[in-house]
Amino acid sequence: MLVDPQRRLFLRSIAGVTTVMAIGPLSPSAGRAASPVFPLGDPWAAWSPEALRHHHDPRLRGIAHAILAPNPQNLQPWVCELHGDNYIILRNGGERRLAASDMPDRQLTVGFGTFSELLIMAAEAEGYAVEMGLFPEGEPWPVLDHRPIAIFTLHRQTPRRDPLLDHILERHTNRTPFDLARSVSIQQLTAIRKATRKPERVHLNLEPGLATKIQDITMRAWDVWMISSPSTRLEVARVTHIGNTAIAAAPYGPYVSDTALKKAAGPITFETLSDPNSVQFKVNRTAYRRAIQTGLAHLWIVAPQFDRKGMFDAGRDWVRAHLQAIALGLDMEPHSQALQDFPEIVPYVDEMHNALGVSAPARIHMLGRIGYGSAVGPAPRLPVEAHLQS
Numbered sequence: 001m002l003v004d005p006q007r008r009l010f011l012r013s014i015a016g017v018t019t020v021m022a023i024g025p026l027s028p029s030a031g032r033a034a035s036p037v038f039p040l041g042d043p044w045a046a047w048s049p050e051a052l053r054h055h056h057d058p059r060l061r062g063i064a065h066a067i068l069a070p071n072p073q074n075l076q077p078w079v080c081e082l083h084g085d086n087y088i089i090l091r092n093g094g095e096r097r098l099a100a101s102d103m104p105d106r107q108l109t110v111g112f113g114t115f116s117e118l119l120i121m122a123a124e125a126e127g128y129a130v131e132m133g134l135f136p137e138g139e140p141w142p143v144l145d146h147r148p149i150a151i152f153t154l155h156r157q158t159p160r161r162d163p164l165l166d167h168i169l170e171r172h173t174n175r176t177p178f179d180l181a182r183s184v185s186i187q188q189l190t191a192i193r194k195a196t197r198k199p200e201r202v203h204l205n206l207e208p209g210l211a212t213k214i215q216d217i218t219m220r221a222w223d224v225w226m227i228s229s230p231s232t233r234l235e236v237a238r239v240t241h242i243g244n245t246a247i248a249a250a251p252y253g254p255y256v257s258d259t260a261l262k263k264a265a266g267p268i269t270f271e272t273l274s275d276p277n278s279v280q281f282k283v284n285r286t287a288y289r290r291a292i293q294t295g296l297a298h299l300w301i302v303a304p305q306f307d308r309k310g311m312f313d314a315g316r317d318w319v320r321a322h323l324q325a326i327a328l329g330l331d332m333e334p335h336s337q338a339l340q341d342f343p344e345i346v347p348y349v350d351e352m353h354n355a356l357g358v359s360a361p362a363r364i365h366m367l368g369r370i371g372y373g374s375a376v377g378p379a380p381r382l383p384v385e386a387h388l389q390s
Contacts, residue, residue, distance in 0.1 A: 067382065100231040101342050125162065174331035205299075206297055221352075232342060267280070333368050
C-alpha cells in the first residue's frame with residue numbers, strides 16, 4: 001500500500017477521538033446576491049482595491065492581500081500578531097478546523113502556505129524584503145497548536161512587484177463545468193508550472209486516459225466523504241451558513257446566499273444538506289460530478305515526504321499556479337477529495353497516488369483541474385481586524 005505504516009497507524013489512533021467542529025466544502029457557487037442585504041456588514045468588502053490599500057501599516061496591507069488566499073473550505077484560520085515595527089507572527093486560530101476529514105491539519109497547513117505567499121508578494125511590491133522563519137519552535141504534531149507557523153521580518157528594499165499580484169482580486173475557485181470546446185494547451189500548463197517556486201514538484205497532465213482516471217477516483221472519493229462517512233458529511237452541513245444574515249454574521253466557510261435559496265430545487269437546511277436522500281443533496285452531487293467530468297487538464301503538487309514544510313510549500317506553489325492560470329484566462333478547482341486524511345478515504349488516496357505515479361514517502365498535497373469556466377464570484381472573507389491578536 002502507498003500510505004506508509006507510521007502514518008496509517010496515526011490515522012487509526014486518532015480516528016476514535018475526533019469531534020465534528022469543522023467547515024466543509026462550498027456548495028456550487030451562486031455568486032454574490034443582487035442588491036444583498038447584509039445587516040452586519042459586507043462579507044465581500046475585502047475583495048476591492050480600496051480594502052487592499054486601506055491600512056496605514058504596510059504589514060496590515062500585506063495581511064489584507066493574504067486573507068484573499070485560497071484555503072481549505074474557506075476556514076480562514078489565520079491569526080497574526082504584530083510586534084515592533086517590522087515583525088508579524090502567524091499562528092493557527094484553533095477554533096476552525098476539519099477535525100473529521102483533515103485529522104492532522106494537512107489541508108490547513110497548505111492554507112497557511114497560500115496566505116504566506118500572498119503576504120510576501122504584497123510586502124515586496126511595497127518595497128520590503130521579507131525574511132520568513134518557518135515553524136521556529138518546531139513542526140507541530142499531531143495537529144497544529146499554539147506554536148508559530150511562521151515569523152515574518154520586513155526590511156526596506158527596492159520595490160519588486162510580482163505580476164501575479166495583479167490578478168489577486170480575480171482569483172476565485174471555479175466549481176462550474178469547464179468549456180469542453182476550448183482546450184488547454186501544453187504551453188499554458190508549462191507557463192503555470194514555471195510560475196511556481198518549486199516547479200520540479202509540479203506535475204501536469206493533458207492525456208485523456210489519465211484525466212478519466214483522475215475524474216473517476218475523485219468522484220468515488222467524494223461519495224465516501226459525503227455519503228458513506230457520516231462524520232465527514234455532517235462536518236460539511238453543520239457549519240454551512242444559510243442566508244445573507246448568517247453569512248454576514250460569520251463570513252467564512254460554506255455559504256448559501258438568499259439568491260441561491262430562491263433558485264434551489266428544494267429547501268436548503270441542515271437536514272437537507274446532511275441527508276443523502278434529500279432532493280437538494282442529490283442535486284448538489286449531480287452538479288459536482290458534472291463539473292469534475294469536464295476536467296481534461298490537471299495539475300498536482302508533490303512533496304518529498306509527509307511533513308509540515310512540504311504541506312506549506314505546496315500551498316505557496318498552488319496559489320502562484322492559480323494566479324498564473326487566471327493571468328492566462330483559465331480557471332482552477334482543487335480536487336481535495338482523494339487526498340484527505342481520514343481512515344475510510346485511505347484506499348482512494350492510495351489509488352490516486354498510484355495512478356499519478358507517486359510513491360511513499362512522497363505525498364501529493366494539491367491536485368486540481370484547469371480549464372475555461374463560467375464567471376463566478378468570490379467567497380466571503382473576515383476583515384483584517386478579525387485576524388489580529390495582541
